[in-house]
Amino acid sequence: MDFSFYFDLPLWIRLTLQGLAVILVLFPIAAACSMAERKISAWIQGRPGPNRTIPPLLAWVPGIWILQKLGVFQLAADGGKFVFKEDPVPGGVNKFYFIAAPILAMIPALSTVTVVPFGAYLDSAGKLVPIVLANVDIGLLAVFAVSSLGVYAVILAGWASNSKYPFLGGVRASAQLISYELSMTLSVLPVFLWINAPGGQGTLSLFDVVQFQSQPGFWGGAWFVFTMPLSAFIFLVALFAETNRQPFDMPESESDLVGGFHTEYGAFKWSLFFVAEYCHMIVGSAVFILLFFGGWNPLPWVTLTDSVNALAGVLPFAAHPLFMGALGIAIFLGKILFSIFFFMWVRWTLPRFRYDQVMNIGWKKLLPLSIANLIAYTLGIALLHK
Amino acid sequence: MSSDILFYLFAVLTTGSALAVVLNKNTVASALSLLISLVGVAALFVLLDAFLLAALMVFVYAGAVVALFLFIVMLLDTYGGDRKPFKKATIVASAFALALLVLGLMTFTRRGSLETSVSAATTEVVPVGASLRAYGEQLFTTYLLPVQIVGFLLLIAMLGVIVLSKKFEGLEDVK
Structure with missing residues (x-):
């Protein structure tokens, strides 16, 4: 197969196509996550969950009841409902900001994915090329910067609703997200101290982090979760708080704030908040996997390049760059989906923290812990490089 | 352009x-x-x-x-x-x-x-x-003193906020 015609296209067409392709994958996964959430919560609580919905004609297809029982068609029904339902704008809200908030939620959620690499392939020269929309040197910083803008959607939604419960949710969100951003940033610093050996140009690229975890040898192939478990743990806890997931879903907390920041929202606008939250979760877990779980490498100490080379001995088409790219993306996506499952598992297992507990954990436990972690690793890395 | x-x-x-x-x-x-x-x-x-x-x-x-x-x-x-x-x-x-x-x-x-x-x-x-390296080098060589001074200013401002907002009971000399 020859794909040179694709590379002959003008750059802007290729970039548009690539961007559309990524959004066309990300958006349905984010939507399907809401369905998975209902099904997984049902299994954890010993209920069957959604298992009735099926389009009339499809019911005649033999064997399709398996999909019906898994609730696959419920997703389409839910999506259709959100689109066609009446979209009320309550009286007394600040209309401009009320409508702007869900749009503002989607923009950072979909744009952070541009700098996240999700696979790699060997080109004809034998060089590993990342599959990413924009391979920038400041990759991680760009993800943090853009995703930190996501908080404004929650604050604005809470404020523009002109109602007490959403307002409390918005205020909580602004305090919580700032509190946990600090620990999150500090927790990844040891990783970048370690990969930026003296003499280098200095990089924050996520692709380089994966490359660093794909080196030969015992220490070269070890994922950072083995060498820096505390960093990984702090990052994960902060990620839960940043994505407003239980046990940190203070802005929402339906038991004391009705629905939190989205109490006054309904129909399509409400669903946009939810797709944005799942997009944040997907991108957040993608970054977590790139940093600590070896990205697209299938197993620790087994890199993607090695496994493709081993496969090429048995199957001749495995040597094709397209196969390698697809395999890398599939492995990476599998890890992300497991991570999403983990998010849901935690949500339906742990109870919600009280607000003062959230602040205590953030400022009195996690932040000192991440500073101590940073100092310890700085000293260790300085001694190792001596 | x-x-x-x-x-x-x-x-x-x-x-x-x-x-x-x-x-x-x-x-x-x-x-x-x-x-x-x-x-x-x-x-x-x-x-x-x-x-x-x-x-x-x-x-x-x-x-x-x-x-x-x-x-x-x-x-x-x-x-x-x-x-x-x-x-x-x-x-x-x-x-x-x-x-x-x-x-x-x-x-x-x-x-x-x-x-x-x-x-x-x-x-x-x-x-x-x-780039990170160019930025860090300038920060720690050419602009070291301004960075330190700005950091010190921020520290003073932070201490000022704490002193102003906290109620010190029985500590007359702090007031």
């Missing part, structure tokens, strides 16, 4: 929203205009090839500082309408400041000393704010 168009676009966006910060009656809308203004400044940094500075600008100022502003604004519950109209002295002073600024800019562009210094740098110069 397309970068010129982008420059004008973001320059207008930055200054326009900066004006909106001052003129808006609604405090939340003011804070949001500040947010847009900061994002515009970050875009100007991108046009100068200072990608690191742009990302830091969005991360620190747009992402965290304005969110804190909004938090405080909402906590104090200062809704629109209670902002007093400008005093006469304020208007005179700001007009004077504007005149000074325009005068300064005029002399700056008329003398054209900026243009020669830029064209003097003939070879490709890596912008200080472009």
Whole structure:
């Protein structure tokens, strides 16, 4: 197969196509996550969950009841409902900001994915090329910067609703997200101290982090979760708080704030908040996997390049760059989906923290812990490089 | 050139929203205009090839500082309408400041000393704010003293806030 015609296209067409392709994958996964959430919560609580919905004609297809029982068609029904339902704008809200908030939620959620690499392939020269929309040197910083803008959607939604419960949710969100951003940033610093050996140009690229975890040898192939478990743990806890997931879903907390920041929202606008939250979760877990779980490498100490080379001995088409790219993306996506499952598992297992507990954990436990972690690793890395 | 168009676009966006910060009656809308203004400044940094500075600008100022502003604004519950109209002295002073600024800019562009210094740098110069290494090196060598002084200023401000906001009971000498 020859794909040179694709590379002959003008750059802007290729970039548009690539961007559309990524959004066309990300958006349905984010939507399907809401369905998975209902099904997984049902299994954890010993209920069957959604298992009735099926389009009339499809019911005649033999064997399709398996999909019906898994609730696959419920997703389409839910999506259709959100689109066609009446979209009320309550009286007394600040209309401009009320409508702007869900749009503002989607923009950072979909744009952070541009700098996240999700696979790699060997080109004809034998060089590993990342599959990413924009391979920038400041990759991680760009993800943090853009995703930190996501908080404004929650604050604005809470404020523009002109109602007490959403307002409390918005205020909580602004305090919580700032509190946990600090620990999150500090927790990844040891990783970048370690990969930026003296003499280098200095990089924050996520692709380089994966490359660093794909080196030969015992220490070269070890994922950072083995060498820096505390960093990984702090990052994960902060990620839960940043994505407003239980046990940190203070802005929402339906038991004391009705629905939190989205109490006054309904129909399509409400669903946009939810797709944005799942997009944040997907991108957040993608970054977590790139940093600590070896990205697209299938197993620790087994890199993607090695496994493709081993496969090429048995199957001749495995040597094709397209196969390698697809395999890398599939492995990476599998890890992300497991991570999403983990998010849901935690949500339906742990109870919600009280607000003062959230602040205590953030400022009195996690932040000192991440500073101590940073100092310890700085000293260790300085001694190792001596 | 397309970068010129982008420059004008973001320059207008930055200054326009900066004006909106001052003129808006609604405090939340003011804070949001500040947010847009900061994002515009970050875009100007991108046009100068200072990608690191742009990302830091969005991360620190747009992402965290304005969110804190909004938090405080909402906590104090200062809704629109209670902002007093400008005093006469304020208007005179700001007009004077504007005149000074325009005068300064005029002399700056008329003398054209900026243009020669830029064209003097003939070879490709890596912008200080472009890469981590270039930025860090400048920060820890050329600009070490200013960085330390600014850090010290921030520390003093922080201590001042703690002293002002905390009620010290039975500690007469602190007051």
